[in-house]
Amino acid sequence: MYDFNRCKLCGKNTAEPKYKLKGMTLYACSQCDFHFIDALDTFPTDYPDKAISDKHRSFIESKLPQNRQQLEVDLKFVSSHIDLNEKRCLDIGTGVGMFAFLLKQAGADVSAIEPQQIFREFAQEKFQLELRPELADDTYWQENYAEYFDVVTIWDTLEHVNFPLETVQAAVKLLKPGGYLFLDTPSRDSLFYRSSEWSYQFSFGTRPLLLNKLYSPKPYCHKQLFTRKQLWWLLEKVGLQVVEQSPLHKANKKLVVACRKA
Numbered sequence: 001m002y003d004f005n006r007c008k009l010c011g012k013n014t015a016e017p018k019y020k021l022k023g024m025t026l027y028a029c030s031q032c033d034f035h036f037i038d039a040l041d042t043f044p045t046d047y048p049d050k051a052i053s054d055k056h057r058s059f060i061e062s063k064l065p066q067n068r069q070q071l072e073v074d075l076k077f078v079s080s081h082i083d084l085n086e087k088r089c090l091d092i093g094t095g096v097g098m099f100a101f102l103l104k105q106a107g108a109d110v111s112a113i114e115p116q117q118i119f120r121e122f123a124q125e126k127f128q129l130e131l132r133p134e135l136a137d138d139t140y141w142q143e144n145y146a147e148y149f150d151v152v153t154i155w156d157t158l159e160h161v162n163f164p165l166e167t168v169q170a171a172v173k174l175l176k177p178g179g180y181l182f183l184d185t186p187s188r189d190s191l192f193y194r195s196s197e198w199s200y201q202f203s204f205g206t207r208p209l210l211l212n213k214l215y216s217p218k219p220y221c222h223k224q225l226f227t228r229k230q231l232w233w234l235l236e237k238v239g240l241q242v243v244e245q246s247p248l249h250k251a252n253k254k255l256v257v258a259c260r261k262a
């Protein structure tokens, strides 16, 4: 059982409950001001694997065009740093595999991680991609693929994982020296986040506005959100150098960065 008084970012025992939300408590660290909720996913036993149904298929299909549009912008950002042809790429938290598919189309040798069975089945059917269920810190990757990849991508995933620092640390171990890591995560620096906090405080917790939407204790949902300063601290801590914040994305909504391993 994890002690949520231990900050998931700086590791100090200085996190305290700050907001009581729907089915969860948001903790804030007095040292680094990191915000995270008191829920963790359990692997693999908590979520029995479900086979994909036609309902799942049509739901996923309906989201694909938008998904693709966004990931094509991400691909453009990646390609502005490195020519992907014949590069070894790992996409962590690939979902239905759209980005892995785009990497493959760009000529890359692609591996991808997705813990949800339904998404893996969809990726197999739609893109003929074999996604792996093992997470980045699993011995499957750490023993067989240490310093193997030229590129690691972590799109829309860091806010979902149990321990973001450890996830990026595990990813860095899989990168070759000089390899690139690209990631994005929603920004907590937005005005709507702060106004939700003010509303919570002035209403004595009765009107948390968006806080209940930005986090969720449900499996695979948002467990933490980063400010720019916190994300940069994390990246530096795991030995990455930030090369560029994406000029193709709106910085007030999403933090999108290119980093390099020393």
Ligand SMILES: [Zn+2]
Residues within 6 Å of the ligand: 007, 008, 009, 010, 011, 012, 014, 029, 030, 031, 032, 033, 034
């Ligand atoms: Zn902290």
